[in-house]
Amino acid sequence: MKKILITGATGQIGSELTPVLRKKFGSENVIAVGHKRKPGREILETGPYSSVDIRDKQALQRLVTDHDVDTVFHLVSLLSAVAEEQPQRAWDINMNGLSNILEISREYHCALFFPSSIAAFGPLTPPDNTPQDTIQHPNTIYGITKVSGELLCDYYHRRFGVDTRSVRFPGLISHKVLPGGGTTDYAVHIFYHALKDNHYTCFLRSDTQLDMMYMPDAIQAAIQLMESDREGLIHRNGYNITAMSFAPAQLAEEIKKHIPDFTISYTVDPVRQAIADSWPRHMDDRSARKEWQWAPQYTLAAMVEDMLDKLSHRIKAS
Numbered sequence: 001m002k003k004i005l006i007t008g009a010t011g012q013i014g015s016e017l018t019p020v021l022r023k024k025f026g027s028e029n030v031i032a033v034g035h036k037r038k039p040g041r042e043i044l045e046t047g048p049y050s051s052v053d054i055r056d057k058q059a060l061q062r063l064v065t066d067h068d069v070d071t072v073f074h075l076v077s078l079l080s081a082v083a084e085e086q087p088q089r090a091w092d093i094n095m096n097g098l099s100n101i102l103e104i105s106r107e108y109h110c111a112l113f114f115p116s117s118i119a120a121f122g123p124l125t126p127p128d129n130t131p132q133d134t135i136q137h138p139n140t141i142y143g144i145t146k147v148s149g150e151l152l153c154d155y156y157h158r159r160f161g162v163d164t165r166s167v168r169f170p171g172l173i174s175h176k177v178l179p180g181g182g183t184t185d186y187a188v189h190i191f192y193h194a195l196k197d198n199h200y201t202c203f204l205r206s207d208t209q210l211d212m213m214y215m216p217d218a219i220q221a222a223i224q225l226m227e228s229d230r231e232g233l234i235h236r237n238g239y240n241i242t243a244m245s246f247a248p249a250q251l252a253e254e255i256k257k258h259i260p261d262f263t264i265s266y267t268v269d270p271v272r273q274a275i276a277d278s279w280p281r282h283m284d285d286r287s288a289r290k291e292w293q294w295a296p297q298y299t300l301a302a303m304v305e306d307m308l309d310k311l312s313h314r315i316k317a318s
Contacts, residue, residue: 001071001111001226003029005063007054007101008075009043010034013115015177017073017219022047024223031067033060035076054097057104064108071226073113074101080119081272082181083142094145095152102156102164111163113226114153116238118170118211119143119183123278130280132240132287140275153237165225166238168283170211172218173303175310183275186248187212191307194255194262195315203269206249209281211242214298214306221294228292239288243296244303245281254304 004021008014009032019042022030027047032039035053043049048067052059054076063069076097083090098114105112121130122138136147146168153164171184179185186202193200213221221241246254252264288294298306 001025003031003067003069004071004073005031005033005067005069005110006073006075007033007097008077009049010037010039011075012172012174012177012179013215013218013222014073014075015040015043016174016215017075017222018043019046020219020223021073031063031069033063054093054100057100060100061104061107064104064110069108069110071111071113072101072105073222073226074098075115077115077145078142079180079182080140080142080275081183081185083145084140084271084275087141090141091145094142095148098149098152102152102162105162105164106156106160111226112153112165113222114149114164114166114237115222116150116166116168117143117146118168118279118283119275120146120150120168120238121278121280125280127279127281130240130283132235132284139278143278150237157236163230165233165236167221167225167241167288168238169218170213170242170283172213172215173307174215175307175314176215183272183279184210184212187251190248190251190255190264191311194259195308195311198259198261199263199265200252201265201267202248203267203272204248204276205268205273206264206266207247208273208276209245209247210276210279211245211281211283213241213243213296214303217243217296217298220297224294225292232291234291235287239291239294240283240285241288241294241296242283242285243298244300246300250300251304254300255308258304258308
């Protein structure tokens with residue numbers, strides 16, 4: 001990686017990936033691309049930034065050629081709950097945007113990172129220790145775009161030799177940027193409410209167990225995969241990866257160790273609950289561990305402690 005383009009740079013993943021890559025490769029060598037969400041100072045003032053709709057292929061081509069880009073982290077996506085409300089828009093952004101990036105990667109010989117998701121599985125998938133290779137029959141438009149994205153990336157690799165690589169992210173937890181309409185958003189919102197109100201009303205059942213990951217591990221996974229020797233990669237698109245698996249009640253109990261007065265209640269959102277029930281409870285990520293030495297750093301306890309510490313400082317400063 002010498003010159004990197006990040007689409008969706010103002011989103012939950014991009015807002016943390018961009019500074020890390022700029023520190024690693026140099027600010028001028030990492031071009032951030034956003035669209036509707038206003039970029040923070042950390043992105044806007046530390047390197048190149050452009051506001052471009054992912055469906056505008058010509059504008060994306062100009063960025064790639066003007067900056068001599070050789071690697072793309074394509075992070076733009078309409079997330080699960082929002083996508084169910086706007087399925088046609090989700091397909092347009094998630095699939096037509098990816099198609100544009102794949103064509104540009106083919107034309108200009110760029111390596112491409114694509115974030116897939118546990119949503120690429122479905123209710124017929126084995127939910128416990130979900131195998132790397134198994135049935136993928138999602139019943140949400142978000143999941144359909146993710147499994148279609150995996151297949152399309154695989155096709156471009158086999159047919160055109162594009163260096164495509166992807167991971168199936170679990171739910172992601174971050175203290176920097178609020179998530180934008182995903183099914184696992186509760187695992188971020190709960191921390192804000194715990195610190196401000198000592199109470200949180202969760203939209204999933206108390207026993208809804210799902211794979212999760214703290215954002216520093218997610219960022220490391222994306223970079224590590226793209227830096228790995230291509231000869232060792234068998235399951236390119238995409239790898240199961242996970243760090244921890246828990247239910248809302250378990251997360252609440254871990255928070256109570258730091259905030260004893262914290263309480264949680266449940267008002268279930270049927271749409272998000274149905275989505276969560278169709279996803280794996282825990283994925284088998286041995287292929288990623290074997291093929292590119294994936295290993296998460298954060299446990300549930302370590303993540304909760306760090307989230308509360310970082311957010312408490314932010315809330316006090318606001």
